[in-house]
Amino acid sequence: MMPGRNRKISPLKLPDRPYLALGLEGSANKLGAGVIKHAKDGSTSVLSNVRHTYITPPGEGFQPRDTAQHHRDWAINVIKDALHKAGLSMQDLDCICYTKGPGMGAPLQSVALVARTLSLLYNKPLVGVNHCIGHIEMGRDITGAQNPVVLYVSGGNTQVIAYSRQCYRIFGETLDIAVGNCLDRFARVINLSNDPSPGYNIEQEAKKGKRLVPLPYTTKGMDVSMSGILTSVEAYVSDKRYRTDPTLGDSDTDDIITPADLCFSLQENVFAMLVEITERAMAHIGSKEVLIVGGVGCNERLQDMMGIMAQERGGRVFATDERFCIDNGIMIAQAGLLSYRMGYHTPLSKSTCTQRFRTDEVHVAWRI
Known part of the structure; x- marks a missing residue:
């Protein structure tokens, strides 16, 4: 059930200007990049949502090292595609959001490295995001569930x-x-x-x-x-x-x-x-x-x-x-931008990732 893609963000105050975030997801075999916009009227818009999946032969699972290599190989193309579809450049973004955990160690590390590199190159703040919180907040926004x-x-x-x-x-x-x-x-x-x-x-x-x-x-x-x-x-x-x-x-x-x-x-x-x-x-x-x-x-x-x-x-x-159900970058952008608008960001020295990151460890400051 998808009644609408735009919904008022509450209890955050209406932004005084549009906010833009890039989200990077790579906790398992899906590498995703997405750009989201929080408009001045409080609505959210998905500007792009690009994903590339590492697929193994039948009967085989995906190994952490091989999955991480896939993410490194495809990161530049996926991010460029996401920015192109959004009609934006890196300079237009307010922050770069990435999956901090939970997930597979090596793939998480490869995406965190990409996020840190972009942060340093373009002087953009980082926001580490809990993977589950990303799913929940994107689900709430897309469906309108209260x-x-x-x-x-x-x-x-x-x-x-x-x-x-x-x-x-x-x-x-x-x-x-x-x-x-x-x-x-x-x-x-x-x-x-x-x-x-x-x-x-x-x-x-x-x-x-x-x-x-x-x-x-x-x-x-x-x-x-x-x-x-x-x-x-x-x-x-x-x-x-x-x-x-x-x-x-x-x-x-x-x-x-x-x-x-x-x-x-x-x-x-x-x-x-x-x-x-x-x-x-x-x-x-x-x-x-x-x-x-x-x-x-x-x-x-x-x-x-x-x-x-x-x-x-x-x-x-x-x-x-x-x-939006399958792992994607836009859910990381959504949860990360909600955190960023509450004044949160991840210092470069703490921009690590973890395989175990409990859902109930996150302070959901943007909700009453």
Whole structure:
């Protein structure tokens, strides 16, 4: 649901002039650069949002060193493209925002180095941004959600979040691996393509599934566990009933398990777990809004299941498409510019990055 791209920024005072920021994202295999504008009337505009993805062969994940090399190879082209599409130069910008964490160490470091270099070359202040806060603030701006329960689901993170007293509080999270990691690892087991992403290809395969196989369902209070369900679904690949082509073999066709069945079963179980813990958070804080952010948030089946739950509670679900759900530079620009307008910037001596940067460690000064 994307009702509009411009929304008043509150509680920040209206800017006395337009503000412009470049955002750089590279915490995993997506390298993104985007330019955002905060206008004098308080509205925000996406001027450009460019992304390049490091894609590995089927059955292979992306390694930190190779991913960092990809980011170094493509950084100049992606940034130039973003500035060109925005019709701006580096001199026009107010600040340069980059992903401080969380994420993979080597890719984060390569993008932080680019940000520092640009800061020194053009004498522009730096703003280090929490990756999750970027997702949330871009999601809020694009969808118009006011005070939602946030389900943050990506390759490296699974969290249920709500805002309180200038902090995004984590109500529940994964106890082991993230939902995106779970899906990606299973895609490698059944040799699905990584283009455009393993999760997307699992979603398409799941639409052809007809059989729901038994899998663990593990919620613990408001937390979830993914490692057990991953181990269980992987075990079916060695089952004598498993067929990549159901027309082959002499087994009863009603007894055959296909890759599509496993993708379907995995999605249904994992997404049901996520809907359950999100509903608990909604009941706890009395909210009727759910905002889904992160790369897995593009999944239409997850959005549908969450929508059914929210509708039964008299609420609604907010989600974005792949332009803003999947890691991108514009979300870093948005969160960074909000911080910058509150007087925050990152000194060059502290312009580091970290693989572990909790969502609830950030002071959300721009909200009441």
